[in-house]
Amino acid sequence: MSLSLSIIIPAYNEQARIGASLAEVLRFAQARPGGAEVIVVDDGSTDGTADLVSAFIAEHAGGEAALRLLRHEHNQGKGAGVRTGFQHAAGEIVLFTDADLSAPIDEAPRLIEPILAGECDVAIGSRALAGSVIQVRQSWLRRSMGRVFNRLVRAWTGLDIRDTQCGFKAFRRAAMAPAFAVQRVSGFAFDVELLYLARKLGLRVREVPVTWNHVGDSRVSLVFDSAAMFVELLKVRWNDRRGGYDGLENRGEGRETHSY
Numbered sequence: 001m002s003l004s005l006s007i008i009i010p011a012y013n014e015q016a017r018i019g020a021s022l023a024e025v026l027r028f029a030q031a032r033p034g035g036a037e038v039i040v041v042d043d044g045s046t047d048g049t050a051d052l053v054s055a056f057i058a059e060h061a062g063g064e065a066a067l068r069l070l071r072h073e074h075n076q077g078k079g080a081g082v083r084t085g086f087q088h089a090a091g092e093i094v095l096f097t098d099a100d101l102s103a104p105i106d107e108a109p110r111l112i113e114p115i116l117a118g119e120c121d122v123a124i125g126s127r128a129l130a131g132s133v134i135q136v137r138q139s140w141l142r143r144s145m146g147r148v149f150n151r152l153v154r155a156w157t158g159l160d161i162r163d164t165q166c167g168f169k170a171f172r173r174a175a176m177a178p179a180f181a182v183q184r185v186s187g188f189a190f191d192v193e194l195l196y197l198a199r200k201l202g203l204r205v206r207e208v209p210v211t212w213n214h215v216g217d218s219r220v221s222l223v224f225d226s227a228a229m230f231v232e233l234l235k236v237r238w239n240d241r242r243g244g245y246d247g248l249e250n251r252g253e254g255r256e257t258h259s260y
Contacts, residue, residue, distance in 0.1 A: 004034025006091030010081030011040055014099040015047040021101045022056050028105045029065035037066040039085045044075035079190025086180045098167035100215040107210045111170035114206055121175040121203040125168030131209035157196050164191050175203055182245055189232035196236055200248040
């Protein structure tokens with residue numbers, strides 16, 4: 001029997017909060033019909049993240065939802081973590097969420113159900129749509145930088161998407177497998193590359209308003225990580241120009257992007 005859902009959690013030095021997040025995600029996964037698995041990808045953490053997840057696996061062995069741990073020897077970036085999780089996922093739908101659960105896991109059906117209903121191939125959480133609920137906002141500077149980045153994304157990629165960076169996305173696994181096979185960006189701009197590849201595949205992408213809370217993270221540098229994202233955005237265009245994504249066109253089922 002095939003699994004209905006795989007939930008991927010990329011994690012880097014998340015010892016302080018991965019326990020509470022795993023408890024919430026497992027509760028949600030165990031209640032899902034059709035079977036579910038939770039895959040934590042430890043991206044070279046130097047704290048006790050992997051040990052804590054391993055303890056969770058031992059404690060919940062034989063439960064309704066399978067819990068797995070995959071490990072990178074060295075830190076490679078969030079995009080690499082999601083890619084590794086996707087490559088090992090077995091669910092018909094693959095969803096990834098940030099380890100801090102900035103978007104509560106109970107919001108996941110908003111992404112999952114339209115895919116299962118055949119209404120889209122990719123559903124992405126959006127903080128920029130009417131109907132989204134932002135309970136804890138980012139700083140004014142971060143919001144401003146986000147708007148600048150989104151304008152660049154639109155100008156350089158042509159993607160008509162209001163929020164590419166919300167860490168809460170779901171995919172029909174069979175449809176997105178060709179994109180993950182050629183996806184190369186490993187940092188925070190990997191979302192843009194995935195959405196760019198989804199468009200090249202002709203997949204149907206839907207933006208969905210979600211509840212979201214900003215969680216402060218001292219490991220993320222506004223200056224250096226923002227600069228890295230701009231460089232990665234250029235890499236997406238460069239990879240396309242040099243033929244890195246050749247062969248993806250016209251392999252999907254439609255060419256529509258929707259916001260709801």
